[in-house]
Amino acid sequence: MTNGELDSFWNFLQEKFKKEFAVVSFQTWIESAKPLKLENNNIYIAVPSSLHKEYWERNISTKVVEAAYEYSNQEIVPIVLLNSDVEKKMTQPTSDNQNKVQPAESPLQKAHLNSKYTFDSFVTGTGNQMAHAAALVVSEEPGTMYNPLFIYGGVGLGKTHLMQAIGHRLLDRNPQANVKYISSESFANDFINSIQNRTQEEFRNEYRTVDLLLVDDIQFFADKEGTQEEFFHTFNTLYNTKKQIVLTSDRLPNEIPKLQERLVSRFKWGLSVDITAPDLETRTAILRKKAIAENLEIPDDALSYIASQIDSNVRELEGALVRVQAYSTMKNSDITVSLAAEALKDLKDAKHQVGLSIDKIQTVVAKYFKISVGDLKGKRRTKTIVVPRQIAMYLARELTDSSLPKIGQEFGGKDHTTVLHSCEKIAKLLESDLNIQHDVTNLRGTLKQ
Numbered sequence: 001m002t003n004g005e006l007d008s009f010w011n012f013l014q015e016k017f018k019k020e021f022a023v024v025s026f027q028t029w030i031e032s033a034k035p036l037k038l039e040n041n042n043i044y045i046a047v048p049s050s051l052h053k054e055y056w057e058r059n060i061s062t063k064v065v066e067a068a069y070e071y072s073n074q075e076i077v078p079i080v081l082l083n084s085d086v087e088k089k090m091t092q093p094t095s096d097n098q099n100k101v102q103p104a105e106s107p108l109q110k111a112h113l114n115s116k117y118t119f120d121s122f123v124t125g126t127g128n129q130m131a132h133a134a135a136l137v138v139s140e141e142p143g144t145m146y147n148p149l150f151i152y153g154g155v156g157l158g159k160t161h162l163m164q165a166i167g168h169r170l171l172d173r174n175p176q177a178n179v180k181y182i183s184s185e186s187f188a189n190d191f192i193n194s195i196q197n198r199t200q201e202e203f204r205n206e207y208r209t210v211d212l213l214l215v216d217d218i219q220f221f222a223d224k225e226g227t228q229e230e231f232f233h234t235f236n237t238l239y240n241t242k243k244q245i246v247l248t249s250d251r252l253p254n255e256i257p258k259l260q261e262r263l264v265s266r267f268k269w270g271l272s273v274d275i276t277a278p279d280l281e282t283r284t285a286i287l288r289k290k291a292i293a294e295n296l297e298i299p300d301d302a303l304s305y306i307a308s309q310i311d312s313n314v315r316e317l318e319g320a321l322v323r324v325q326a327y328s329t330m331k332n333s334d335i336t337v338s339l340a341a342e343a344l345k346d347l348k349d350a351k352h353q354v355g356l357s358i359d360k361i362q363t364v365v366a367k368y369f370k371i372s373v374g375d376l377k378g379k380r381r382t383k384t385i386v387v388p389r390q391i392a393m394y395l396a397r398e399l400t401d402s403s404l405p406k407i408g409q410e411f412g413g414k415d416h417t418t419v420l421h422s423c424e425k426i427a428k429l430l431e432s433d434l435n436i437q438h439d440v441t442n443l444r445g446t447l448k449q
């Protein structure tokens, strides 16, 4: 597809969605969006608010990929932008477009920090007070008091947010500081690439000269011998030059399987703090802050109701808020407790589907991916089997009440931490990977029939 065909593709899309969406939804989400351009198999789409952006990314993007395929047999992936960002870009003075020098990366881009994850937007309460206090100290006196700072706890409880807040604070105080945020998986990939491309010297320079190194989800170092070896040397260099290291994990260092003893002991040199699930008051405060940031008008009793429904994961809590907001737009009515209850009903129903067994999930997933149930339960680690296995575990967690050990047992006697890792992995991929979103949506649909 070329840019010349953009308009007719957009018309095609509109006609298609008109049939699929209710009138109010169509007017709210689709009509307000504008196609900007096609480039490198991406279609750039501008939307009016961050709520629209979230809604598009969760619910519409996959449909656009499907429609594009139907229209042109091509894989076109949408990139959703905010109108305000697009306008800002357009009003920025441009001198000579032809010979334009690429603007230097901002310190935030260079550090790979999410602009939303600051101390200001972080709500403290029982469960995260100690971690918050430690993070503040580290951001003010990096490399001295608690090195490394090790933040651990369950999924979606704010570890990444807090770790990045340290990076923001350091850059606020010293914009020249060399801050680097990276997930442990990207660190491992960078390292492997550096071996393949013979660029180990650059790799080392990049990681061993930072002022603050933030490594997220360090539990994924388990089993990666070479990466652990490399990280050991990175750690030593930074530590010896009094540079700050902050690590997160879903568990304590000594509970991470196959983590070298010398790393375990180093990770314990500083301070380990945990984050536990927030209580109702904190959850309500988090929702209130998010609602204010998004300019949403939601009465306090509705906020408390939403907070009372999701008790263990702040990421899911934020998702519930978006869901309620989308539902109120669709119904064209204000948010009240009863509207919130209606909006979240499906979510609860999904968790308690009568008769849905792990067995059934395995059968459906195996059929969908054209592999056997034995493959799902087995130990083979090829990608074509590992991803379906992780998706099946994720769905078993989402759609049944089975505990992690029970799910592990049903998948050929796997450890509960393997199940946890799989669920987290898929939850993360669902945020960005359109193929996975597509597969999981299809499978949920089939399982609900």
Ligand SMILES: Nc1ncnc2c1ncn2[C@@H]1O[C@H](COP(=O)(O)OP(=O)(O)OP(=O)(O)O)[C@@H](O)[C@H]1O
Pocket (backbone or CB within 6 Å): 117, 121, 122, 123, 124, 128, 153, 154, 155, 156, 157, 158, 159, 160, 161, 162, 217, 250, 286, 314, 315, 318, 424
């Ligand atoms: N105390 C809090 N105040 C405000 N927002 C929060 C808080 N805790 C979590 N969040 C929000 O919840 C979402 C999930 O948080 P985050 O990604 O930091 O979790 P995590 O513990 O790193 O999860 P994972 O284990 O999946 O890596 C983010 O959008 C974050 O901003």
